[in-house]
Amino acid sequence: MLDLSQFGMFHTAIALVAVCFGIRALLRHGEIGTRTRSGALYVWLTAATAFTGLFIFRHGGFGVPHVLAVVTLVVLAIAAVAERSAGSLFARHVTVLGNSLTLFFHLIPGLTETGTRIPIGNPAFTGPEDPVLKAIVGIGFLVYLAGATVQAMRIRRGFRTAAAA
Template structure:
């Protein structure tokens, strides 16, 4: 058995659907923004994932996963505010890069929880401090940085084109 509660399964299902819509939005539009249906679904489902994560205490009391959930909610709020304000390319940077950062945030508990449960009986990782897990999360962060740089260059190029026309 995976040793996961019904609430944990619900939380995980929301997270998986959020990640699906986040990746779909990135592939389709090159960014995650509330102005698209997939982007809006990603943001709302990610907020729901972070919120429900605050009520999971598998490892005892308040800990690093709860801090990540709060940080995710803060980043989502800042990104949504920036997108609502709009107008400047800076606001677009904040919105797009913030939402992409939260997709990276999904990676951390996703890999940790999956890797410490599967395969059943002989999990891939010994725990959150496993060096292989840390290395994989590090690679994920590098992928985020490359993607963020690409998104920033794209926003800059589009801003220059808009300024000329």
């Protein structure tokens, strides 16, 4: 049917739940961070998604999706260190924007894998290099940049308010 192994289904399920918690954290708190339950679940499930993705070799050996998984783990680690060091404006930016960036990272394999499998028998995209897919991912990146700008302005406002108090 969708040509997914049981491990691939497990990996996909973790990713979908992670994205739901990430969106919930953004809508509820304006950011993704481990100080909230939804943010912490997002971070841990995203790490699990990236880790399990390292063991999926549908297209042969180590490839671009594996690189994205490693980059995701690195960004999550950097954001976690920054969140624990808290206090500085820079650390807040690294935490919030890093975690949000990993939500954008979910979009890339999510759209690629879904679009190259569905609808069954006549998938929406021909493959990862499909121009329409690249355009959609590009639009997703622009949405991330807009959201990151809003988050950065909110963080700055919060620091100015705290400094004035």
